Amino acid sequence: MSSLPESAHSQSSESYLYTGLVESFLGKRAALVVSTLISYGKLNVRELSKRANLPMIPVKKTLVSLIELGCVNVWEEKTYKSETVYYSFREEGALLLLYSGEIITHIDERYGNDTMTQIVQNFLSLGNLTAADYVASFGAQDKQSIVNIEKAFTTLVNDKYLIPIEKTHYSSIRDVWQHTFQKAYNRIPKTSALSELKRNAEGKSNAQIEFLNILHYEPDNLFIRDRVTTHQKVNPEISLAFSFNRFLKVRRTKQLTQFCARRAGNVSSQIYKAALSHTEKSSPEVQDPFRLIGLTHEEIQKRDEYEPKQSQLFSAKDVLKLLPKGLVLKDSVLSGPPKRRRSNADEDEESSSTSSKRVKTETGYIATEGQNGENYDEEDDDDEDMSSANVNDFTTVDQHLKILANSALPFLKKHTNGSYYVPYPDIIDSLKINACDTIVASTLGGPCARILRCVRDNRLVSEKVINGSALIKEKDIRSLTAQLVKFNFLQIQEIPKSADRAASKTVFLYRINPKHSYDFIKNNICWNMAEQLNRIGELKLENSGLITKVNRDDVKGKEMEYLLPTEITQLKDLTDRELNHSVKINRLTSIWEIFKLL
Amino acid sequence: MDSTPSVEDSRRLHSQMLLSPSSTLFTSSELLVLLKLEPSENEKLMGLVQSLINQNLVKLVKQGSELKFQAIDVSEAVKRSNMTQDEAILYSYIEASGREGIWTKTLKAKTNLHQSIVLRSLKSLESQRFIKVVKSVKFPTRKIYMLYHLMPSIEVTGGPWFTDGELDSEFVESLLTIVWRFVASKTFPQVFSNAFDLRNNKLYTANYKNYCTLEEILDFIINSQVTSEELIENDIRSLAQVLVYDDKLEKINVDCYRATMQSVVDLKEERLTEDFCLFDYLGNANAAGGNELDDIVYFDERVL
Numbered sequence: 001m002s003s004l005p006e007s008a009h010s011q012s013s014e015s016y017l018y019t020g021l022v023e024s025f026l027g028k029r030a031a032l033v034v035s036t037l038i039s040y041g042k043l044n045v046r047e048l049s050k051r052a053n054l055p056m057i058p059v060k061k062t063l064v065s066l067i068e069l070g071c072v073n074v075w076e077e078k079t080y081k082s083e084t085v086y087y088s089f090r091e092e093g094a095l096l097l098l099y100s101g102e103i104i105t106h107i108d109e110r111y112g113n114d115t116m117t118q119i120v121q122n123f124l125s126l127g128n129l130t131a132a133d134y135v136a137s138f139g140a141q142d143k144q145s146i147v148n149i150e151k152a153f154t155t156l157v158n159d160k161y162l163i164p165i166e167k168t169h170y171s172s173i174r175d176v177w178q179h180t181f182q183k184a185y186n187r188i189p190k191t192s193a194l195s196e197l198k199r200n201a202e203g204k205s206n207a208q209i210e211f212l213n214i215l216h217y218e219p220d221n222l223f224i225r226d227r228v229t230t231h232q233k234v235n236p237e238i239s240l241a242f243s244f245n246r247f248l249k250v251r252r253t254k255q256l257t258q259f260c261a262r263r264a265g266n267v268s269s270q271i272y273k274a275a276l277s278h279t280e281k282s283s284p285e286v287q288d289p290f291r292l293i294g295l296t297h298e299e300i301q302k303r304d305e306y307e308p309k310q311s312q313l314f315s316a317k318d319v320l321k322l323l324p325k326g327l328v329l330k331d332s333v334l335s336g337p338p339k340r341r342r343s344n345a346d347e348d349e350e351s352s353s354t355s356s357k358r359v360k361t362e363t364g365y366i367a368t369e370g371q372n373g374e375n376y377d378e379e380d381d382d383d384e385d386m387s388s389a390n391v392n393d394f395t396t397v398d399q400h401l402k403i404l405a406n407s408a409l410p411f412l413k414k415h416t417n418g419s420y421y422v423p424y425p426d427i428i429d430s431l432k433i434n435a436c437d438t439i440v441a442s443t444l445g446g447p448c449a450r451i452l453r454c455v456r457d458n459r460l461v462s463e464k465v466i467n468g469s470a471l472i473k474e475k476d477i478r479s480l481t482a483q484l485v486k487f488n489f490l491q492i493q494e495i496p497k498s499a500d501r502a503a504s505k506t507v508f509l510y511r512i513n514p515k516h517s518y519d520f521i522k523n524n525i526c527w528n529m530a531e532q533l534n535r536i537g538e539l540k541l542e543n544s545g546l547i548t549k550v551n552r553d554d555v556k557g558k559e560m561e562y563l564l565p566t567e568i569t570q571l572k573d574l575t576d577r578e579l580n581h582s583v584k585i586n587r588l589t590s591i592w593e594i595f596k597l598l
Numbered sequence: 599m600d601s602t603p604s605v606e607d608s609r610r611l612h613s614q615m616l617l618s619p620s621s622t623l624f625t626s627s628e629l630l631v632l633l634k635l636e637p638s639e640n641e642k643l644m645g646l647v648q649s650l651i652n653q654n655l656v657k658l659v660k661q662g663s664e665l666k667f668q669a670i671d672v673s674e675a676v677k678r679s680n681m682t683q684d685e686a687i688l689y690s691y692i693e694a695s696g697r698e699g700i701w702t703k704t705l706k707a708k709t710n711l712h713q714s715i716v717l718r719s720l721k722s723l724e725s726q727r728f729i730k731v732v733k734s735v736k737f738p739t740r741k742i743y744m745l746y747h748l749m750p751s752i753e754v755t756g757g758p759w760f761t762d763g764e765l766d767s768e769f770v771e772s773l774l775t776i777v778w779r780f781v782a783s784k785t786f787p788q789v790f791s792n793a794f795d796l797r798n799n800k801l802y803t804a805n806y807k808n809y810c811t812l813e814e815i816l817d818f819i820i821n822s823q824v825t826s827e828e829l830i831e832n833d834i835r836s837l838a839q840v841l842v843y844d845d846k847l848e849k850i851n852v853d854c855y856r857a858t859m860q861s862v863v864d865l866k867e868e869r870l871t872e873d874f875c876l877f878d879y880l881g882n883a884n885a886a887g888g889n890e891l892d893d894i895v896y897f898d899e900r901v902l
Contacts, residue, residue: 332801
């Protein structure tokens with residue numbers, strides 16, 4: 001069998017990651033097929049077999065499992081002469097492999113129901129299923145178990161984790177769009193009054209509605225009423241698949257909650273999380289399909305302002321119902337500084353300087369601040385009037401929502417009648433900017449992050465401006481900006497001052513192109529993830545003898561008896577190292593998704 | 599009529615000119631009025647002026663196309679009369695540059711004197727404490743001269759953040775910390791007390807004024823007497839701006855600043871949640887050191 005070509009790793013970071021993922025889950029042959037498809041784009045079986053240097057039969061067999069798991073797209077192209085089936089790589093499938101552990105953990109945490117977790121697990125390993133197939137796979141079962149499974153299906157479909165699919169589900173979104181557009185375009189009559197440009201634009205605008213209908217396909221008979229129990233249940237004949245887009249919303253909620261905790265506070269973030277979860281199902285798609293197919297901003301006809309739908313609005317009352325039980329809301333919002341003991345009241349910070357007001361500049365320690373802490377009287381915090389716990393909680397939640405709406409970052413926006421909504425496009429932009437700054441601060445250092453923000457603030461700056469406004473020594477600026485330029489965070493713009501563009505007289509200014517920075521981070525982290533995955537593979541290869549022994553039926557579960565002490569140590573070391581790499585992949589994924597998926 | 603200027607008249611003209619504020623420029627007609635002379639006696643006036651010029655008591659200043667006269671103090675005139683001709687030329691250019699100072703290269707170009715003469719004359723003037731060298735923040739490599747008794751302008755010194763033309767990072771950093779701590783104590787309740795708990799933090803209501811204005815920060819710095827430098831609001835504005843660039847403060851309105859929660863999280867150096875979060879990294883990296891750092895992979899693997 002041909003081995004994986006060098007290009008699988010080197011052509012792009014994503015190719016390295018995706019082939020690595022497919023290799024670890026589905027084996028080398030599948031990885032080779034995926035790598036070939038990534039390299040060449042769309043291929044038919046004959047071409048694929050030739051390019052991958054594999055016989056037709058194994059290619060076809062591999063394609064079946066890859067299509068089932070959503071790693072390959074299928075597209076039938078019909079001409080008057082023949083019908084050719086083309087295959088192309090599908091990112092979603094590989095991402096599902098990457099997130100499979102996270103998905104199962106999320107479903108388990110969210111519902112705490114083993115049946116549901118098991119259902120999702122089956123969908124992840126098999127691709128698509130009907131409810132009837134799933135029930136049948138268990139063989140004869142008692143009525144209650146079947147009802148439970150049906151209920152689980154209904155909940156998962158209702159919450160949009162499982163979505164009904166049809167043929168187009170396995171097609172590339174670009175192909176679907178092209179086909180839809182062509183149909184819409186052909187429907188417009190060719191008249192001399194309509195220019196080609198207008199015809200094209202009209203075709204695109206008509207096709208957009210049709211395209212969305214195909215993407216959000218939902219058959220009328222998705223839910224049927226059970227004749228015996230009269231409960232609503234999912235139509236057992238309809239094929240379902242796990243919705244990756246729905247899971248992305250979960251990731252978005254998580255990222256935004258974490259972001260909110262660091263920007264507004266932990267308690268507010270819990271309230272924000274409840275608000276996000278409340279509207280998660282109906283929230284806008286994380287990845288705009290129109291952007292994915294490459295339509296321009298004008299063609300998408302997006303409104304400048306994000307307008308929420310009615311189902312995306314919420315109020316303090318809605319949020320209150322969803323708050324975690326352990327969350328202590330009492331006294332989390334104060335109307336002013338806590339009262340102090342009378343004797344110390346005159347030692348207010350704002351009063352004129354006394355000997356105790358000295359500030360030690362070397363350490364930055366302020367004596368007055370330390371006193372503040374000691375002077376606070378904890379008991380005084382309890383003085384507030386308690387008429388009813390619920391009313392108080394409602395007021396506190398409302399206060400938190402107001403704080404978030406008034407925050408410098410657009411976590412929430414106020415709508416009419418005390419309701420709020422999440423301005424997703426704005427807050428995601430802020431999240432990306434902050435994540436990028438944090439990465440710079442943690443890897444290149446605080447001064448680099450300071451320069452980056454300074455350039456962002458002033459758009460186009462010279463070293464002199466950085467020196468004056470960021471208060472960094474001029475001799476340090478050159479080395480710091482050089483680092484930022486090296487990592488694509490800054491760009492240099494040349495402003496020639498003489499007619500011959502002499503370098504000695506030219507002024508060089510700095511500016512930021514966020515897309516370049518984000519792409520750099522995205523590729524870099526993606527490569528790191530792939531590298532970690534590769535190391536796990538190498539680790540397994542190095543210890544293949546031991547792994548084969550451990551996986552033997554007679555040894556499984558009795559490792560302590562059948563393995564030598566050295567082998568046990570080796571096994572422990574192997575598990576530790578594998579876990580270490582997996583944790584790294586997990587961490588990197590959580591950063592990567594901010595730039596790649598959100 | 600006798601046109602030779604009398605010493606008496608010259609002295610009178612000089613003292614009359616000195617009565618006006620220094621650096622006042624006089625036209626010849628104004629001088630005629632000053633001496634209560636008739637316009638026809640212009641020749642006499644010129645004689646008087648010439649004798650004063652010869653004694654370095656008056657200098658000629660060309661303003662536009664008009665020639666004007668400026669009285670020079672006697673002590674200054676004595677100083678000048680002791681100078682050589684080259685020194686006097688150089689001195690006059692240095693004097694004209696005022697608080698901005700003048701670069702040696704410019705001096706050489708303007709006076710058209712040989713380098714060695716310029717250097718020798720400058721050395722002599724410097725040793726007599728007539729002029730001094732100042733370090734410019736804008737052009738740190740240039741040798742800039744100005745009159746000995748003048749204070750360099752803010753453009754030359756760079757303001758309070760510069761000491762001897764170098765950015766005083768330690769001073770700036772300590773002031774930044776002080777400003778941030780002051781603003782943070784106003785933004786979050788009990789933020790620097792032991793009672794403050796990141797996981798269960800308290801906040802002020804949305805309508806409470808939890809921000810600081812520049813005026814308040816300046817008052818605090820003046821009252822706490824942390825520095826002998828005279829700071830103005832503009833200096834505090836630039837400090838606050840740097841803190842905004844450090845993500846420690848956020849600007850919520852014109853000249854109104856609030857501390858960011860992220861800065862408090864970084865200070866406390868503890869994780870908010872069990873899950874890994876990118877925004878926890880700074881604190882963790884500082885606190886953990888050693889092994890924990892090995893777990894962090896961003897750029898270490900693939901540095902392009």
